[in-house]
Amino acid sequence: xxPMTFSIIRHRLFRIIDEAVITLKHxxxxxxxxxxxxxxxxxxxxxxxxxxxxxxxxxxxxSAAEACKSIIRRFEGRIREGDVFLLNDPYTAALxxxxxxxxxxxxxxxxxxxxxxxxxxxxxIGAMNPGGFSPQSVDIYTEGFSSPGIKIVDQGEMVxxxxxxxxxxxxxxxxxxxxxxxxIACNNVARERMQALAAKYGSDTVxxxxxxxxxxxxxxxxxxxxxxxxGSWQSRQYLDVNGETATVRLTxxxxxxxxxxxxxxxxxxxxxxxxxxxxxxLGGLFAPLFPLLCYDITWNEGVIRPVxxxxxxxxxxxxxxxxxxxxxxxxxxxxxxxxxxxxxxxxLAASDRYRGQATTVWHxxxxxxxxxxxxxxxxxxxxxxxxxxxxxGGARSFADGVxxxxxxxxxxxxxxxxxxxxxxFPIRYLFRRRMKDSGGPGLxxxxxxxxxxxxxxxxxxxxxxYVISGKGARHPMSDGLxxxxxxxxxxxxxxxxxxxxxxxxxxxxxxxxxxSWGVFPxxxxxxxxxxxxxxxxFGDPLERTPDHVVADIGNDLVSVEAARDVYGxxxxxxxxxxxxxxxxxxSRRRAARIGREAAR
Numbered sequence: 001x002x003p004m005t006f007s008i009i010r011h012r013l014f015r016i017i018d019e020a021v022i023t024l025k026h027x028x029x030x031x032x033x034x035x036x037x038x039x040x041x042x043x044x045x046x047x048x049x050x051x052x053x054x055x056x057x058x059x060x061x062x063s064a065a066e067a068c069k070s071i072i073r074r075f076e077g078r079i080r081e082g083d084v085f086l087l088n089d090p091y092t093a094a095l096x097x098x099x100x101x102x103x104x105x106x107x108x109x110x111x112x113x114x115x116x117x118x119x120x121x122x123x124x125i126g127a128m129n130p131g132g133f134s135p136q137s138v139d140i141y142t143e144g145f146s147s148p149g150i151k152i153v154d155q156g157e158m159v160x161x162x163x164x165x166x167x168x169x170x171x172x173x174x175x176x177x178x179x180x181x182x183x184i185a186c187n188n189v190a191r192e193r194m195q196a197l198a199a200k201y202g203s204d205t206v207x208x209x210x211x212x213x214x215x216x217x218x219x220x221x222x223x224x225x226x227x228x229x230x231g232s233w234q235s236r237q238y239l240d241v242n243g244e245t246a247t248v249r250l251t252x253x254x255x256x257x258x259x260x261x262x263x264x265x266x267x268x269x270x271x272x273x274x275x276x277x278x279x280x281x282l283g284g285l286f287a288p289l290f291p292l293l294c295y296d297i298t299w300n301e302g303v304i305r306p307v308x309x310x311x312x313x314x315x316x317x318x319x320x321x322x323x324x325x326x327x328x329x330x331x332x333x334x335x336x337x338x339x340x341x342x343x344x345x346x347x348l349a350a351s352d353r354y355r356g357q358a359t360t361v362w363h364x365x366x367x368x369x370x371x372x373x374x375x376x377x378x379x380x381x382x383x384x385x386x387x388x389x390x391x392x393g394g395a396r397s398f399a400d401g402v403x404x405x406x407x408x409x410x411x412x413x414x415x416x417x418x419x420x421x422x423x424x425f426p427i428r429y430l431f432r433r434r435m436k437d438s439g440g441p442g443l444x445x446x447x448x449x450x451x452x453x454x455x456x457x458x459x460x461x462x463x464x465x466y467v468i469s470g471k472g473a474r475h476p477m478s479d480g481l482x483x484x485x486x487x488x489x490x491x492x493x494x495x496x497x498x499x500x501x502x503x504x505x506x507x508x509x510x511x512x513x514x515x516s517w518g519v520f521p522x523x524x525x526x527x528x529x530x531x532x533x534x535x536x537x538f539g540d541p542l543e544r545t546p547d548h549v550v551a552d553i554g555n556d557l558v559s560v561e562a563a564r565d566v567y568g569x570x571x572x573x574x575x576x577x578x579x580x581x582x583x584x585x586x587s588r589r590r591a592a593r594i595g596r597e598a599a600r
Contacts, residue, residue: 024039029182261308391405
């Protein structure tokens with residue numbers, strides 16, 4: 001193909017996805033979508049294979065490909081121009097029932113030439129618990145409606161009886177309908193722009209460019225893998241639910257131009273909703289692989305071909321129906337993501353050429369807290385604390401992680417403004433700020449996480465309720481690298497008002513009763529306190545320059561106690577470096593390490 005034509009088509013495909021994403025965000029009325037960016041838009045070839053992945057949560061690129069292929073199989077002979085299909089069954093392709101895929105065929109001159117697919121986390125799905133994450137569910141049947149594929153738009157016309165049936169099963173039909181309309185609009189834009197591209201260059205030329213783009217991506221990734229060292233690297237991730245610990249174990253092996261991710265040894269599937277299906281695990285391992293190994297390679301089917309996944313059936317990373325999976329995206333899937341990030345980071349760190357691209361694990365433990373109840377305007381509100389998308393950057397091999405720096409699997413994630421939340425829910429923030437001592441210590445410090453506290457405010461019912469799920473707060477999960485420490489773990493606390501007095505920020509941050517799984521009230525003058533994890537550190541904390549540590553103290557990122565006990569850095573009463581005391585501290589700590597090694 002003419003190189004100029006190929007380049008133009010490639011860039012037009014990127015722009016089509018960008019415009020579709022903008023459409024999705026502008027039509028949606030949900031903060032989790034238009035501010036948290038819990039979304040994905042991608043293009044697929046006529047056979048359902050990934051043509052070009054878009055931004056958003058990258059876990060969904062491969063799962064949506066399977067969704068397209070499933071629709072092709074299920075509706076063979078009944079796929080027409082202008083159709084839109086809905087799929088959200090986790091045992092077919094989706095990650096969990098709350099993440100609804102809308103996939104749409106793209107025709108040109110009567111011929112199927114491509115697919116567009118998008119998802120958002122819909123406002124509610126009709127599960128036992130509001131919002132979609134349903135910690136009280138014991139099976140898939142209580143996690144809301146799920147479909148392995150259903151047509152909701154037939155040749156451009158809404159199939160109203162089907163849509164009405166869906167809306168009849170959810171707590172907030174108006175917002176769910178707005179979610180669906182935003183995805184329909186997104187697919188409409190993708191279809192119209194792809195048709196315009198085919199009209200200008202011809203559908204065969206566009207398809208040939210797509211085929212060449214996929215071949216190019218495969219060639220580039222295989223070449224990069226050949227430049228990396230052969231070997232095996234391991235990672236373990238822990239999940240805690242009510243004191244029960246589950247483990248995700250990964251051995252990543254790189255041989256020549258192939259990568260194998262083997263999850264043998266992971267825990268058996270759980271009775272809690274932390275499990276995920278095999279399609280979800282596949283998406284979880286690709287979520288960090290795309291940006292870490294393919295940052296300059298187009299994300300498409302070519303990137304998938306050199307990668308193999310082994311996930312034992314009946315395990316927490318490949319559960320069997322009807323195991324509950326509603327919490328999967330912030331539980332087993334994120335653990336798969338973290339483990340893949342850790343092993344890829346270790347492989348890069350083992351390479352002289354690519355060591356500069358090694359990173360530790362970023363924001364490793366989402367806190368999935370949904371709040372629900374009557375708001376200050378008398379209406380019903382359901383929504384997530386989008387601070388979970390604020391994340392924390394992992395340290396790199398050459399620099400500190402970014403404070404409140406997002407996460408690798410979603411390059412465009414962010415949190416909503418405090419004012420947005422307070423305008424839609426009867427709560428008031430006592431504070432929202434960076435969390436001291438949360439970034440993993442190291443030669444390069446992990447980025448800090450954050451903390452917040454909220455209280456009821458102008459609530460008609462005296463307050464609201466909230467749903468907590470995820471991986472618990474017992475284990476550090478943002479792994480360090482090359483001697484770096486992990487980031488601090490999450491914390492959730494119910495801070496109860498004493499004798500009806502207002503909870504003040506200092507009291508809220510000081511403690512309260514730990515909570516981590518289930519449904520809880522936020523009533524009266526009580527407060528909810530949340531701390532989220534920092535990123536992992538890189539290298540030995542005793543190698544960090546004292547000036548960097550003193551600067552962290554001054555920026556309220558590291559406490560004087562942690563500086564002394566972890567970094568071996570001493571400051572005087574005015575916060576200035578005490579060079580002699582620092583030298584003595586570090587000498588004693590190194591000597592103690594040698595003593596421990598000699599005693600083994």
